[in-house]
Amino acid sequence: MNSVTLTVVSLLYLMALFGVAYWAEKQSEKGKSLVTNPYIYALSLAVYCTAWTFYGSVGRAVTKGIEFVAVFIGPTIMMPLWWIVVRKIIRICKVQRITSIADFISSRYGKNATLGVLATFICLLGVLPYIAIQLKAISSSFLIVAHSSGDQDADDLFWGDLAFYIAIVLSVFTIIFGTRKIDSTERHEGMVTAIAAESIVKLVAFMATGFFVTYLIFDGFGDIFQKASVVPSLSKIFVFNETGDFSEWFWHIFLSMAAIMFLPRQFQVAVVENVNEKHLEKAIWLFPLYMLLINIFVIPTALGGELLFANNTVNPDNYVLAIPLKFNQKILTLLTYIGGFSAATSMIIVETIALSVMISNNIVMPIVLKSKMMQERFKGNLSNVVNNIRRTSIVLIILLSYLYYKTIAEHYSLVSIGMVSFTAVAQFTPAIIGGIFWKTGNQKGALIGLTVGAILWFYTLVLPSLVGAGAFPQSIMDNGLFGMDVLKPFSLFGLKGMDNISHGLFWSLLANTICYVYFSVNTQQNSIEHNQAVIFVDIFKYSEQMETSAIWRGTAYLSDIQMLLNNFFGERRTEKVLKLFAQKHQINLNSEKTDSRLVAYAEKLLVGMVGTASARIMISSVSKEEKISTEEVISILKSSQELLSANKTLKRKSVELEKATSELKDANEILKRTDKLKDDFLSTVAHEIRTPLTSIRALSEIVYDNPDMEIDERSHFLGTVVKESDRLSRLINQVLDLEKYESGKQKLDKEEIDIQDIVKDSIEALYQQTKEKGIKIVFIPDRFAPRFEADRDKLVQVVVNLLSNAIKYCESNKGQIIVATHYVEGCIYTSVQDNGAGIDKKFQRLIFDKFYQAEDQTIKKPKGSGLGLAISKKIIELHNGQIWVESEVGHGSKFTFMISVV
C-alpha cells in the first residue's frame, strides 16, 4: 500500500467522520438528537483510549508485563464512584455554565482569573506532549505501512515532514468540528457522535487484529500461552512480577482514576457534553466493558509479536501493525491503520477543542476585556473574536505539539509520555475533589497547592525529558540541581525504589495536597469564594433555585447589560432572552436600572460564552457592585434555602387554605341559609302565634262588648276562644320542643319497647277523632319484629303526628288509613298510608322542614302548627333512623320511618 493510497484513505476517513458529525447535527436540528442516547455518551467516553492504548498497550505489555492494565483498572474502579463525583460536577457545570476544567477551578475558588490561567497552563503543559505522541503514532504507523509496500520514498513525502502536514490537516478538521457554533454550552453534538463512531472503529480494528493473531496465526489463547511459556523471557508478560513493587500498581491505578475525570478531553465528553445525568448509569458498566474488550487481545498480541519477531527487529509499539503486514493481510493492515488513526484523531480533536476553550476563556479573553482599546475595537463583534481566538488556539496547540514531537517525543515511548500527562492533570485532584466536598477549601490553598504540585511535576517528570533532549545538562539528573543530592529529579529527598511516574506523582501530589489543606485551613475566604464554595458543595440543595437567587448586589444600567449581551448573542436574541427571563421573574424591563437577578443571569449567559473569569470582568465593567460580607452571603443562601422550603410549605399551606376557604364558604353559605331559616322561622312563629291571638282577642272583645248576644252564638264564640287558646299553647310547646331538638338538648329516654304497642297506643289516642270523621284505620303488624331500645313517648308522638296528618287530609267517611310494620334485615319499617289528597312531588322533601308552608304561600295550607313533621323527623333521626314520604297527587300519601334495631 503506497503512501498515496494511505493519504487518500486517511482523508476519506476524516471526511466520513465529518459526515457523521454533520449528519448528527442535522438530526439534532430535526429534533432527533443522537446524544440523548446513553450509548453514544458511553462510547464517547472511550476517547480515553488513544493511540497509546491502540499501539502502546502491546508495547508496554512486552516491556513491563501485565502492568499495562493498571491504567484501565483505575477507571474501572472509579466508574461506580462517578455517580457521586461526576454527577455532582456535571450538575455544578450545568448550573454555573462551566465549560472547562480550568473554568471549574477558577469558578469554585471565587471566580479567580489567576487560577484559571494556572489550570490552563497545567493542562497545556501536561497535554501537549500527549497530543504530540498521537501525531507520532499517526506518522509512524503511516510510514510502517508505506514502507512495507516498498514505498521507500514515503520518508521524503511532504518534504520529509509528514507529521507537520498531518498536524495541519487535523487543525483544519478540529476547527470545523469545534468552532462551528458560538456558545460552547451549546455542546458539540456532531463531534460527540463522531467520537462515539471512532470508538467503535478503533475497537473493531483492534479486536480484528487481536482475533487474527490469536485464532488465525496461532490456535487460540491456550496455544499462544503455551508456546510463550517455553520462552523464559516472555513469562514476565503474563505473570505478576513477583519482585515487583506493588506501590507502582497502586500509584498507576490512582493516577488513571484521576485521569479519567480530569484530562481535559475526558472532562469535555463526560461533563461538558453530557446532556443527561442519567446517562452515567449506562456508562458506569458500559465503559468498563469497552475497556475490557479492547484489552482482551493485548497479551496474546504481545506474546504473538514476541514469538514472531524474536530478535527484536520490530518495536513492540508497532506489533499491532507489523503482524498483519508480515502475513500480507492488506485489508486487515488498512483496518488496523485506520483504527490507530481514529484513536489518535479522536483524542487530538477533543483535547484540542477543550484546550482551545480554556485558552480563549481563561487566558486571552480576560486580557482582551481588560483593555479598553480592545473592547472599543471589537465592540459588537465579540463572539467572532472568541471564535477566532479559539481557532488560532487550535492551530497553535497542534503546532506546538508537533514541535514537541519533533524535539522531544521521539525519544520516548507512547506510554511513558501518556503517564506524564496523567500526572499533570492529577494535580487537579485536591482542588476539585476538595472543591466539591469541602467548603473550607479556598483560593489561596488551591493556588499554592496547584503551583507547588505543578512545579514538582515539572521537576520530577518533565525536566528529565528535557535533559534527555539536551536542553539541560545531564548533571542535574546525576547530581541533583545545584549539585544537591536531595534534589535529584528521580529520587527527590532521597526517595528511591519507585518508578519515575510513581515517584513524581507521590511528591507532587503530596506537596499539592498539603499546601491546599494547610492554606485553606489557615486563610480566610472572601465572600465570593464562600458563595461559590457553598454553591459547589451543596449543589444538589441549591441547583433548583440558583437561577433566581444570585448572591449579587449592586446596580447596573439595563442598556449596558444589553450591549454586553448584544456582543455575543446579537440584538434579537438578547432581547428575546432578556424578555423571557424578565417574564419569568416579573422584572420590569422598562426601568433604567436593572434587577440584580437579571445581572446575575447575564453573567451566567456570558460564562457559557467566555468563561467565568472573563464574564466576571465584563459584568464588573458595567456594574457598580456592593460588597457583601461572608455572613451576609451565608444568610442570603440560608434565607433563600429557607425561602425554598418556606415556599414549599406556603404552597402546601395555600392549598390547605384554599380548601379551608371553600369549606368556610360552604359553611358560611349554610350559616347564611340557617340564619335566614332562623329569621324565617321566627317571623313564621310570630305569625303563627298572632293568628290564634287575633281570633281570641276579637272574639273575647265581641262577647264583652255584646252582652245581649244570642246564647248559642255566644257559646260558639267562647268555644272557639278555648280552641284557639289550645292551638296557641300547643304551638308554643312545639316551638320549644323543636328548639330542644335542634340545639341537641333533647335526650331520649330509652327503654325496651315493642313497635306494635307503639302503633296500638297511637291509634287508641286518636280514637275519638277517627270516629268523628268516620275514618277506618287498619293495622297490619309484623309479628317477627323484635323488641328494641327506644323512647316510647317520642315514638308515640311520631306515629300520632303521622296519623293525625292522615286523618286531616282524608275525606270524611271515605278515608282509610293503613298502618303497617315490617321487619327486614335488622330494620323495622313503620308506615302510615292514607287515601287522601296526596302531596305534589316537588313538596315531598320540603314538608319535613318546619313551617314549610311559609316558604310557599301557594300551597294549600294544612291546619296545624306546621311543626309536626319537623319534630317527627328529629325524633326519628335521634333514633338513628330515617323518615320519608311516597305520594302522588290524588292517590294518597304513605309516610314511612325506619329504625335500625341491631
Place this chain on the structure above:
Amino acid sequence: MKELIKVLIVDDEPSILMSLEFLMKKEGYQVFIARDGSEAMDIIEKEVPSIILLDIMMPNVDGYEVCYHVKNSLRFEHIKVIFLSAKNKEMDMEKGYSVGADLYVTKPFSTRTLVAKVNALAVNVVSGSAS
C-alpha cells in the same frame, strides 16, 4: 245607608272570618266572605264591594295580588282596601301601601278601633258616592 255599602272579608282563618263577619254585620254593612284570594276576585267581579278587609298570607292568590289587581283596574280603583295582617314589619306595611292599600292594620287588632276605621272610610264612600 250602610246596607248599601258592601264589605268583603277575605281571610283563611275561620275564627277570624267569624269575628269580622259578626262585627261588620252588626255595623249594618252588607257582608261577603272569601276564604282565599281567588275566591275574593270572583266576588269582587260580581259584587264590586266598596270596602275590602284583606288578609295577606293566603294560599293560591295572596292579599297583595288582590289589592294590586283592584287598584289597577278602572272599574275597581275606588274600592277601599284595608289590609289585616299578622305581618307587622315596616317592610310588609310599605309593600302593602305600595300596592295601593288605603289602610294597613296589624293583627291582633282592637275590634273597636277597626270598626271605627272602617266606618270612617265608609263615610268617604258614602259622601263620595253622593257627590
